[in-house]
Amino acid sequence: MSRAQARKLGARVRVEARLRRVGGARSQTEADWGVVLEAETRAGRIQWARHEPIRLRLAEGAWYKPDYLILMADGSLVADEVKGSWSARGQEAARVRLKVAVEHHPWLRFRVVMRKGKGWSVEELGTP
Numbered sequence: 001m002s003r004a005q006a007r008k009l010g011a012r013v014r015v016e017a018r019l020r021r022v023g024g025a026r027s028q029t030e031a032d033w034g035v036v037l038e039a040e041t042r043a044g045r046i047q048w049a050r051h052e053p054i055r056l057r058l059a060e061g062a063w064y065k066p067d068y069l070i071l072m073a074d075g076s077l078v079a080d081e082v083k084g085s086w087s088a089r090g091q092e093a094a095r096v097r098l099k100v101a102v103e104h105h106p107w108l109r110f111r112v113v114m115r116k117g118k119g120w121s122v123e124e125l126g127t128p
Contacts, residue, residue: 026051030067030082033113036120037068047071056101056108064101066110078109085114098125 026034030051037049048071055063056079066079081098083091102110102125110125 027082027084029084029115032115033068033080033082033120037070045073047073047075056105058097058100058104062097062100064097066101076109077107078111080111080113082113 034049034051037046040046041049050069052065052067053069055065058064067082068080070078070080072078079101081094083094085091098110098112112123112125114121114123
């Protein structure tokens with residue numbers, strides 16, 4: 001393989017890696033939480049759940065997209081933010097956006113969902 005071909009291949013690999021994260025691509029943790037939500041829907045505790053269906057405006061040019069929007073059986077709306085960990089690099093901006101979203105959208109309940117061992121930890125943030 002020539003040097004030019006290697007550079008070309010390297011550039012393509014970098015572009016493909018970026019493309020996988022764009023446009024609603026799920027992390028494994030988000031996909032696993034989706035399985036839990038599907039089970040809750042079949043059990044009748046949830047009417048509807050979708051991955052990243054809305055963007056909430058926070059300020060001029062600033063938006064927040066919850067990982068899941070859920071219509072509960074009682075008709076209330078819940079936005080779930082699924083995290084592997086809050087301590088991961090770059091999570092500070094996500095915390096700020098979530099906090100601002102809770103303040104600006106009181107009509108919506110917000111939850112942070114994290115893996116805890118073999119189960120899940122669900123923390124309520126906003127109450128409409």
